[in-house]
Amino acid sequence: xxxxxxxxxxxxxxxxxxxxxxxxxxxxxxxxxxxxxxxxxxxxxxxxxxxxxxxxxxxxxxxxxxxxxxxxxxxxxxxxxxxxxxxxxxxxxxxxxxxxxxxxxxxxxxxxxx
Amino acid sequence: xxxxxxxxxxxxxxxxxxxxxxxxxxxxxxxxxxxxxxxxxxxxxxxxxxxxxxxxxxxxxxxxxxxxxxxxxxxxxxxxxxxxxxxxxxxxxxxxxxxxxxxxxxxxxx
Numbered sequence: 579x580x581x582x583x584x585x586x587x588x589x590x591x592x593x594x595x596x597x598x599x600x601x602x603x604x605x606x607x608x609x610x611x612x613x614x615x616x617x618x619x620x621x622x623x624x625x626x627x628x629x630x631x632x633x634x635x636x637x638x639x640x641x642x643x644x645x646x647x648x649x650x651x652x653x654x655x656x657x658x659x660x661x662x663x664x665x666x667x668x669x670x671x672x673x674x675x676x677x678x679x680x681x682x683x684x685x686x687x688x689x690x691x692x
Numbered sequence: 693x694x695x696x697x698x699x700x701x702x703x704x705x706x707x708x709x710x711x712x713x714x715x716x717x718x719x720x721x722x723x724x725x726x727x728x729x730x731x732x733x734x735x736x737x738x739x740x741x742x743x744x745x746x747x748x749x750x751x752x753x754x755x756x757x758x759x760x761x762x763x764x765x766x767x768x769x770x771x772x773x774x775x776x777x778x779x780x781x782x783x784x785x786x787x788x789x790x791x792x793x794x795x796x797x798x799x800x801x802x
Contacts, residue, residue: 611790621778621792636789668735670790678723678742678782681790683735 581605584669584684591659591691599654599687601669607682609673610652614638614665615686621668627652628673659691695719698779698793705800711766713796715779718760722788726753726764727778729795735778738764769800 582603591597601610611626613636623636627646641663643655652671656663669684696717705711715724726738739746739753741762746753750769755762766773779793 609790613792620794621780623789623791626789670735672782672790678740678788680737680740681725681727681780682737683727685734 582669582671582682582684584667584687586687587685589687589689591656591689593659593661593691595659597656597659599656599667599669599689601652601654601684602650603652603671603682604650605671605674605682606649607671607673607679608649608676610646610669610671611636612642612644612652612654613668613670614663615668616665624654624667656689661691663689664691665689694794695791696779696781696793698777698796700796701794703796703798705769705798707770707800707802709769709800711769711773711798711800713764713777713779713798715762715764715793716760717762717779717781717791719781719783719791721760721781721783723782724755724762725780725782725790726762727780729776729778731775733775738777766798771800771802774799 585600608629612624613621615621622638625644627633667687672681699714723742729735741755750767752765776795778795782788
């Protein structure tokens with residue numbers, strides 16, 4: 579089925595550990611992005627990409643790293659987890675052929691850093 | 693001031709009522725999305741609009757580009773409509789970033 583596949587669904591990390599959240603889409607969307615959702619804050623953009631080899635920072639990029647080696651995949655790396663990174667993370671994709679299309683979201687990752 | 697403002701932030705209704713959620717934005721856009729998120733759940737796209745009006749079942753979405761305003765209407769609301777409704781806009785530049793409103797928490801009582 580077409581869509582965005584995001585893994586894992588849940589994760590608990592210790593402070594200082596690193597991990598990678600995976601995001602893949604099979605709709606040939608150019609635009610992929612990562613958001614964190616915190617109570618009372620809405621969805622905030624961490625990093626985004628408009629194509630393979632192109633990434634840029636959003637409003638809350640510190641502590642996160644991304645790469646886009648293929649159109650399909652856009653992993654998010656936490657370099658050294660901190661309790662402030664406890665949040666729910668969503669990956670999203672859109673834009674096909676340069677035209678805005680329906681946005682698709684991954685199922686979300688609930689991350690707890692202890 | 694946020695680029696995307698939604699109102700109201702919280703909305704309580706009785707089953708069967710007509711519901712309206714509003715979204716105003718301050719930037720040029722290429723498209724506007726209405727999204728739905730159930731408690732503890734994922735985010736689902738309801739509509740994408742760049743002009744005019746769209747209808748899907750009991751849901752209707754409209755957009756006025758000149759006034760930078762969109763509305764989401766739910767006719768004959770039902771308890772299963774209880775969710776957070778989020779307005780998001782794609783910036784007007786090429787591959788414009790997706791910016792979200794704060795969301796509207798809708799509770800529909802039987």
